[in-house]
Structure formats: structure tokens, C-alpha cells
Amino acid sequence: MEPILTAVIPVVIIGIICAAVLVIASKIMAVKEDERFPVIRECLPGANCGACGFAGCDGYAKALCESSDTPTNLCVPGADGVSRKLSEILGVEFEDVIEQVAVVHCAGDCKKTQDKVEYHGIESCVAAKLLYGGKGSCTYGCLGLGDCAAACPQDAICIQNGIAHVDSRKCIGCGICTRTCPNHLISLVADVEKVVVTCSNKDKGAVTRKICSNGCIGCKKCEKVCPLGAIKVTDNVAVIDYEKCTDCPDFGVCAKNCTTGCIMISDLSGMHRYKEN
């Protein structure tokens, strides 16, 4: 017999035996699924983004089947539509979904900050970050190589002038980018918000000032002017507490008074709100 055949045939036979055993085993020992599972799974968008806190849409559907305590409003990309369908199937009360959009907490583009080195490595933020914290002079800021843009399932993120921008009209609020960014610059905020801090630099004011004209220098002016006490400077960077920042009597006062302009007014109304209007 041809030597090639003596090698191939036994491997093929072993492969077929293995496959047959697996098929039989999976048929005999199939775990019974809840009959509501396929129906619920059908309702979910299938983006497997993990925004609900479960491992993918299958995980969320399973949790909904198994425990009636699982909230039906956890699917952010599916928004109110999915929540309504789920509550109908499960016979529970409809709960409103808080739609969220991703926000990049860095606005240090190529006009506002400089590179400290030339980077010719792999085009990936994670790789660039491993070398001395990235090419930019600010090690906290956006690395601009687009790991978030590549990870975004909706093409909602683009890199302009060296930093990432989120198109809130396209963003489904899945939060994949928040976990992708090696500098943790992206966070999810409710899409009704209007002001954001666009800096994450934790260096002292003088250091920040030197490397980026947009950087938060921690001057605490915003803390003082905020009528609701919603802004706090922690680790030399201003942070807005969105639970307190509601119905501002003097809207935009923080942005107007910001010394470096890192607090910005921006329209974050996401795709769901955009459709409604």
C-alpha cells in the first residue's frame, strides 16, 4: 500500500470514531433546555457584547429563564424595545432601560499635545502602551492607534487628529470599548447627560500644563462654581458625579469657567433618543 495511505487512513478512521462518539454522547446526554430559552434568546440582539453583565446573549437568556429576579432591563443595545418584549414573555412589569453611550475622557489631539517619541511598532494601543506608556507625552491620554475603533461592533468610533471620537448616534452602549482601552479612557454615561470631562491625566497641575493644553490641572474652579456640588477633583482630575448632575439651574457654568477647557458641553443623545425625536 502507498505509504501516504497507511498514514492517512488510520488518522481518518480515528477521527471518524471520535466524531461518532461525540455525536452520540451529545445526543444521549443533551441537557434539557428551558422551552422559553429559544424565544428569549430570539428577542435579544445577539451582539454578545456583555453589557448586561452576563457572558453574552446566551448567558443573559439563561439567567432570565432560571431566575425570575433577573431584571429585564439589562440589555442596553436592545433598549426599551427588547425590555418590553422580555417582560411580555416572562410576564413581569416593564422596566425602562437607561440608554448609555460611550464617552472618551481625552481630548488631547495633535494640536494640543505632542509626541515624545516616534513609534514604529505594531499598530495597537496595547502594544504601544507597553513601550514607555505610549508615544504621546501624556501617558494617561488616548494612544490613538484605534484598538477601540477595531473592537467597536457598530463602527461608531473613529480616530481623528490622533485621538478617538465616539459617534453617539451609532453607539449602542455595549461597553466593549471601555474594556478594550488600555488607558481606561472610555466610560459609559447615560445618554441624557450634557457635560463631560475630557481629560484623565492624574499628574500634578504644573506637569499636566506642560504636556497638554487641554489637560485638567486640578484647579478646583469647577468644584466651586457647580451649584449642585456634583464635581469633585480627585487625583488631580475633575470627576462629575452624574447622579447629582441633574436639572442644573446654571447649565454649562462648569464648562464656561474651566481654565483649560477640558470640561465640555456635548450632545450625547444616542441612537435611541435620536430615533424618538
Add this chain to the structure above:
Amino acid sequence: MIKLIVILLSAVFINNYVLSRFLGICPFLGVSKKLDSATGMSLAVIFVMLIATAVTWPIQMYLLNPNNLGYLQTIVFILVIAALVQLVEIILKRYIPSLHKSLGVYLPLITTNCAVLGVTILNIDEGYTFVEAMVNSLGSGLGFFLAMVMFSGVRSTIEGSDIPKSFQGLPITLIAAAITSLSFLGFGGIIENLFA
């Protein structure tokens, strides 16, 4: 009996799969960040090494060797181990869901791990009998467990310490791994004199 003890101890300490033979480095660096995931991964590795040896040793001795097909070892072993792990996963899911849950993603993850394949192939190369091969697999698994748990301790200490900027992240992890594996060189030569 003494031979079995020697095999077990040398598999755990002297020929430690991760730190002396440098097999299975991927999970060693990838899953060692937290103690509980390191433990879960190591338990799954011990389990898979044992069942893989129990199946591949007879295949080599009674199927491949008599038919002069010894050169098909690698591909047949990969195939059989992968199918076996899938089968075990199905069985666990049906009958012991709690164990299935705690082994979780690690079980399918190690189907093609080189440490598992390495154990099965080295068992044949060393000319072990079936019992010796099983003891060697157990020892290798325990050695993997030891390395993972030790290194996860090292890494959690690194996490909380002040590291120069240029060493943060991967560089310091690799240096720590190198130093940990150096410490295992100290065991070399112990076994020969232990039972002499």
C-alpha cells in the same frame, strides 16, 4: 515503589513542566493573575493530563507501535485528546454540573495545550509502563499547579508594588517568571541522592 516516588517527585520539582521544561507558558502567564483562576486552570490541567495519558498510552502501545505507525504520534494524540476533552465536558455538563461550572472555560481551553501533549509524548519517550506514566502525569499536573499558585502569589505582590515605568506590565512579569524558574534549578540533582 521507590521508582514511582522518584518519578512523582521529579515530575513535580526537578522536571517541572512550566519552570524547567518551559511547556505551557501561555496559561502560566495568561491565567496566573488571580489565585482562584490559577487554581481552576491547574485543577483542569491535572484532570486532563491524567485522562489524556490513560487514553494515549494504550493507543501508542497497542495501536500505533505494532503497526509501525509511531510517527503519527503527534497528530493522533492531538486528535484524541481534543475529542476526549469534549466528551468529558459533555459528560460533566450532564452529570456533575457544579464541577463543570467550576472548571468552566479552562477545560476546552487546555485541549490543545502543549503541556498536556508534552506529558503524553514524553511518557512514551521515557519508556514508562502504564502505572509509571499515570504517576508521571499526576506529578506533572501537580507541578503545574505548584508553579501556577506560586506565580499568582508573585504577581499579586507585583501588582501592589511601585515598579519603574519602563518595567510595568509584561516586562516585570517575564522577569519575575525567569526568577521563579531559576529557583527551581536548585532542585536539580536532589532526587538521585535522596534514595541512594
